[in-house]
Amino acid sequence: ETPAPPVTDKLPPVGVDPTRASIARVYDAFLNGKDNYEIDRTVLKQVQEHMPSAQELAFENRGFLIRVCRFLATQTDIDQFLDLGSGLPTAENVHQVVQRLRPEARVNYVDNDPVVLAHGRALLEENENCRFVNADIFDTKSILENEEIRSFIDFGRPLALFQMGTLHHYNGPREQPKAMMREFIDALPSGSYVGLSHFLDPQNEHSTTARDAEDAFLHSPMGSGTFRTHAELLELFDGLELVEPGLVRCADWWPDGPQLKSLTSAQRCIAGAVGRKP
Numbered sequence: 001e002t003p004a005p006p007v008t009d010k011l012p013p014v015g016v017d018p019t020r021a022s023i024a025r026v027y028d029a030f031l032n033g034k035d036n037y038e039i040d041r042t043v044l045k046q047v048q049e050h051m052p053s054a055q056e057l058a059f060e061n062r063g064f065l066i067r068v069c070r071f072l073a074t075q076t077d078i079d080q081f082l083d084l085g086s087g088l089p090t091a092e093n094v095h096q097v098v099q100r101l102r103p104e105a106r107v108n109y110v111d112n113d114p115v116v117l118a119h120g121r122a123l124l125e126e127n128e129n130c131r132f133v134n135a136d137i138f139d140t141k142s143i144l145e146n147e148e149i150r151s152f153i154d155f156g157r158p159l160a161l162f163q164m165g166t167l168h169h170y171n172g173p174r175e176q177p178k179a180m181m182r183e184f185i186d187a188l189p190s191g192s193y194v195g196l197s198h199f200l201d202p203q204n205e206h207s208t209t210a211r212d213a214e215d216a217f218l219h220s221p222m223g224s225g226t227f228r229t230h231a232e233l234l235e236l237f238d239g240l241e242l243v244e245p246g247l248v249r250c251a252d253w254w255p256d257g258p259q260l261k262s263l264t265s266a267q268r269c270i271a272g273a274v275g276r277k278p
């Protein structure tokens with residue numbers, strides 16, 4: 001009998017096109033991961049030409065996500081997490097951070113990238129408090145009326161909904177994410193939390209770099225990456241009370257320790273906040 005060929009991460013899973021950049025694989029390349037192809041690394045290089053510190057967009061975003069998870073798991077009673085656009089599994093995923101502190105917490109990941117889904121399903125096979133769902137996170141109905149999600153996350157009790165590093169990849173009308181978030185927030189029960197991070201146009205001397213990076217993202221093989229102003233981002237939290245310190249650069253949201261070095265351009269161009277539905 002012929003032995004099965006070895007499975008290596010060089011073989012793209014079915015449904016994966018290594019000639020096109022994917023958001024999830026590009027993000028993995030930014031984080032120095034290994035689940036990416038040459039085409040994905042091209043996007044990183046193109047952005048780095050304008051913003052040499054570009055990888056910190058991803059590192060700050062991920063650090064913020066981890067701190068938000070820790071905050072929710074220790075300072076609130078939230079025990080169900082709906083992570084929209086979860087990305088490829090990396091060092092500390094939402095379920096690892098929150099279940100370390102609250103073992104019974106449920107985490108429902110949602111993504112539509114076939115590589116994310118393949119890795120995610122394998123990783124979570126043995127964790128009954130985790131689920132991976134394939135759905136379009138920019139189509140509110142496909143999330144809010146999703147039976148797989150509804151059978152796992154109880155919308156009758158407070159939950160945490162994440163849109164971390166996702167909405168800047170929406171390529172439709174610029175105003176649309178506001179309406180999208182309004183629908184998500186309306187569907188949440190009182191006492192729920194929303195965590196959201198997004199590329200920021202800081203409207204200062206770093207704006208030019210932000211616009212150049214945006215241009216590089218949009219014209220790259222990935223084709224998405226919109227920078228929004230502080231005022232535009234605040235609109236995404238309509239109907240929520242922001243947890244201190246409000247909407248700030250991710251680097252400034254309860255950092256792990258003193259900030260000795262001045263922030264790079266990239267660190268000034270990614271912001272986040274956590275809001276609570278009253």
Ligand code: SAM
Pocket residue numbers: 023024027061062065084085086087088110111112113116135136137138163164165166169
């Ligand atoms: N949330 C993670 C984090 O903050 O570390 C990962 C962010 S990554 C930049 C964005 C993720 O959103 C990718 O995994 C991508 O596949 C996913 N994504 C983008 N558009 C999506 C869509 N329309 N539906 C579902 N997932 C989407």
